[in-house]
Amino acid sequence: MEVAIRFVNLFGRSKSVIIGMIHLPALPGTPRSCLKMKDIVKQARHDAEIYKQARVDSVLVENMHDIPYLPGAQIGPEVATAMTAACLEVKDVFQNGPIGVQILAGANQQALAVALAAGLDYIRAEGFVFSHVADEGLMDACAGSLLRYRKQIGAEHIQIFTDIKKKHSSHAITSDISVTETARAAEFFQSDGVILTGTSTGVPANIQEMKDVQESVRLPVLIGSGVTKHNYQEYSLANGLIIGSYFKKGGNWQNPIEAKRVMEVMEIVRGKN
Numbered sequence: 001m002e003v004a005i006r007f008v009n010l011f012g013r014s015k016s017v018i019i020g021m022i023h024l025p026a027l028p029g030t031p032r033s034c035l036k037m038k039d040i041v042k043q044a045r046h047d048a049e050i051y052k053q054a055r056v057d058s059v060l061v062e063n064m065h066d067i068p069y070l071p072g073a074q075i076g077p078e079v080a081t082a083m084t085a086a087c088l089e090v091k092d093v094f095q096n097g098p099i100g101v102q103i104l105a106g107a108n109q110q111a112l113a114v115a116l117a118a119g120l121d122y123i124r125a126e127g128f129v130f131s132h133v134a135d136e137g138l139m140d141a142c143a144g145s146l147l148r149y150r151k152q153i154g155a156e157h158i159q160i161f162t163d164i165k166k167k168h169s170s171h172a173i174t175s176d177i178s179v180t181e182t183a184r185a186a187e188f189f190q191s192d193g194v195i196l197t198g199t200s201t202g203v204p205a206n207i208q209e210m211k212d213v214q215e216s217v218r219l220p221v222l223i224g225s226g227v228t229k230h231n232y233q234e235y236s237l238a239n240g241l242i243i244g245s246y247f248k249k250g251g252n253w254q255n256p257i258e259a260k261r262v263m264e265v266m267e268i269v270r271g272k273n
Contacts, residue, residue: 021244
C-alpha cells in the first residue's frame, strides 16, 4: 500500500524511519520525582545531543519514569507544563528532524497541547480506538474527542500516531476483533499511522501482524517496541521504528542512553537506505 503523503513529507522517506526515545526523569509531583526541573531539562538536552550526533531521524519525548501512571484525565497541569519545558529544550538541540511527544497514560489531549506549544510535529496516542484494560485501569477510545480537540486548538498539522492492541494491556474484551480490524478502525477514524508493539516494553512486535496490517490499511505502520540491531532487518519494511530500550545501557529502558548502541543501529540503517 502507498504510504500516506503526510508521513513522507514529515520524515523525508517512507521506510525504516528511526525514532529515538527520550525518557524524561520522573517529573515534579510524581512518586519517584527527585530532580529539579533544571536537571530534568539538562538530561533531556543530553539525550537529544546523542541522537543528534548519531543522525537519528526523529526523537519522541515521553514521561516514562512517572510510574505508577495516572489515567490521562487525572494528570495535573504540572506534568504538561514540565513536558513543554523539556520539549522546548529538546527542540533547541535536535535539528535532525521531527520531534514528537507522548504523555502517559493516555493523556493525548495534553500531549497535543504540549506539541502545539513547543512547536512539535506529532504525538503518540494510546486508546485511540476500542476500549481495553491497561495496567492503569480501563482505557476508553478517544478518537472522536481527540480529533475534535486538535481541530479546536488549530493543531491539525500535528500528526497522531496511534497504538493498537497496545502493550501492558489486556485485550480480552476485544478478543473477537483482530489487529487488522483494529487497524482498519483506526484508519476509518483518521489516525495518521498505527503502532504495533509486543506485550510489554522491550518485547518485539509480531512480524506476521506487521505484514498483515501493512496489507490491510493505507496508513503508515510503525513498530513501537523490541527493535534491536539484531532484528532490525525483520522490521526494516515498517515505515517507522520507535526504539527506546535497546538504545539504553544493557538494553534496559531505565538506564542512560548508550551512544555506541545508537550509532550501531544507525550505521545499519544508513547501509540499507
